[in-house]
Amino acid sequence: MAETARNIGTGTTARAEDLHREYGRGAGAVRALRGASVAFAPGTFTAVMGPSGSGKTTLLHCLAGMDRPTRGSVWWGGMEVSRLPERRLAALRRSRVGFVFQAFNLMPSMTVAQNIELPGRLAGERPDRGRVLDALARVGLAGRERHRPGQLSGGQQQRVAIARALVSRPSLLFADEPTGALDRATGHEILALLRAGVDEDGGTCVMVTHDPVAAGYADRVLLLADGVVVDELDRPTAARVGECLSQLGGGGL
Numbered sequence: 001m002a003e004t005a006r007n008i009g010t011g012t013t014a015r016a017e018d019l020h021r022e023y024g025r026g027a028g029a030v031r032a033l034r035g036a037s038v039a040f041a042p043g044t045f046t047a048v049m050g051p052s053g054s055g056k057t058t059l060l061h062c063l064a065g066m067d068r069p070t071r072g073s074v075w076w077g078g079m080e081v082s083r084l085p086e087r088r089l090a091a092l093r094r095s096r097v098g099f100v101f102q103a104f105n106l107m108p109s110m111t112v113a114q115n116i117e118l119p120g121r122l123a124g125e126r127p128d129r130g131r132v133l134d135a136l137a138r139v140g141l142a143g144r145e146r147h148r149p150g151q152l153s154g155g156q157q158q159r160v161a162i163a164r165a166l167v168s169r170p171s172l173l174f175a176d177e178p179t180g181a182l183d184r185a186t187g188h189e190i191l192a193l194l195r196a197g198v199d200e201d202g203g204t205c206v207m208v209t210h211d212p213v214a215a216g217y218a219d220r221v222l223l224l225a226d227g228v229v230v231d232e233l234d235r236p237t238a239a240r241v242g243e244c245l246s247q248l249g250g251g252g253l
Contacts, residue, residue, distance in 0.1 A: 012077070013171055013204040014063055015039035019072035021058050021227075032058040033069070034227035042171070043202045045195060047215040049241065050224035051249045056208045057176060059224065063206060064174045065093045076172065094123050098165030100194075102177040104157045106149040112136065113145035116164045135163040139193055155186035162193055173197060175207040179214055191217040212241035223248060 021033040032055045040046055048056045061067035062074055065081055074082040076096055081089055106115045116135060117127040136142055139159040149157050158178060165173060175194060179187030195217050197203050207218065215221050216238045223231040225248050233240060 012039045012075070013042050014077075014206070015075045016059070016063060016069075017073045017075070019059065019062060019074070020070045021055075021062060021067065022070045032227055033062070033072075035072070036224070036228050038063075038222060038229060040172075040204050040206060042204055043198060044220070045198045045205045045218045046207070047218035047221045047236070048206065048208045048224065049210065049212075049215060049221055049245060051245075054224040054248075055227040056224055058227075060174055060176055060206060060208050064097055064099055064172070065089050066099070091123070094119060095168060096171050098168065098170040098173040100158070100161050100165050100173070100175040100178045102180040104149070104154075104161045104181075106157055106160060108149050110148070111145065112141065112147050112149070112152070112160050115149070115160055116167050119164065120168070131167055132163075135167040136160075138166065139163045153186075155182055155189060158182060158186075158190050159193070162190070166197065169201075171203060173203055173205045175205065177208055177210070179209070179211065184213075187211075187214065212236075212238040212245065215241045225249075 016036060016038050019033050019036040023030045023032060036055065036059055048059060050056050058067065062069050065074070069082055073080050081092060084092065107118065110118065113132050116132050120127055133145065136145055139162050141156060141159050141163065144152070149160070152160065173194070178194070179190050182190065191214055194205050194207065198205050209215055215236050218236060219234070221233040221236045221241055222229050223233070223244055230248070231244060233244065
């Protein structure tokens with residue numbers, strides 16, 4: 001992707017250094033992250049896993065600029081984004097980051113095309129219909145631009161969500177349990193789309209998942225426990241991931 005080539009001067013698309021995130025104060029404070037440090041290279045697919053409460057989703061949200069760390073820093077390329085003013089961070093996030101949620105987050109009263117255009121419209125940008133149609137074609141939904149979400153299956157709705165995330169051609173794509181609400185066969189189709197975005201476009205995908213089979217689509221797996229990265233698996237297999245998760249105390253969400 002163009003943004004990747006132009007903006008990454010350090011060999012990483014994104015990284016976090018000594019990331020801490022606490023919610024609340026005093027004795028009741030919850031320490032979701034306790035000094036996590038990670039880095040993601042261009043053209044890689046990383047799965048983030050760990051037991052329930054390990055900090056996976058908090059890490060993903062901090063990396064995507066959707067949450068602010070209490071301490072530590074988040075970098076996109078050579079720019080530290082964790083200290084940017086909210087308005088500037090939001091503008092940068094729209095241009096560099098795509099995010100796919102488990103729950104699709106589509107507007108039921110809007111057409112497929114309108115859902116894909118919505119983030120740009122909210123940013124005051126004029127929709128590029130050609131880019132929208134291209135994004136739909138890439139996820140196998142050419143000709144569905146006038147349908148509404150209720151006319152689509154769950155897997156098709158997640159494809160729309162992926163098209164919405166890809167339409168701005170981001171250098172970073174984050175996915176939070178993107179197959180969690182789908183059956184196994186449809187989940188494999190969605191994972192193959194995420195994998196293709198990395199292999200064909202040179203983008204960087206970071207995915208939180210509890211499923212060892214889903215993690216098998218990734219180039220590596222980061223294992224979290226108690227808010228820190230405790231292990232890293234290269235070229236993971238479902239069996240190896242499952243074994244490591246069981247040693248950490250479960251696959252947890």
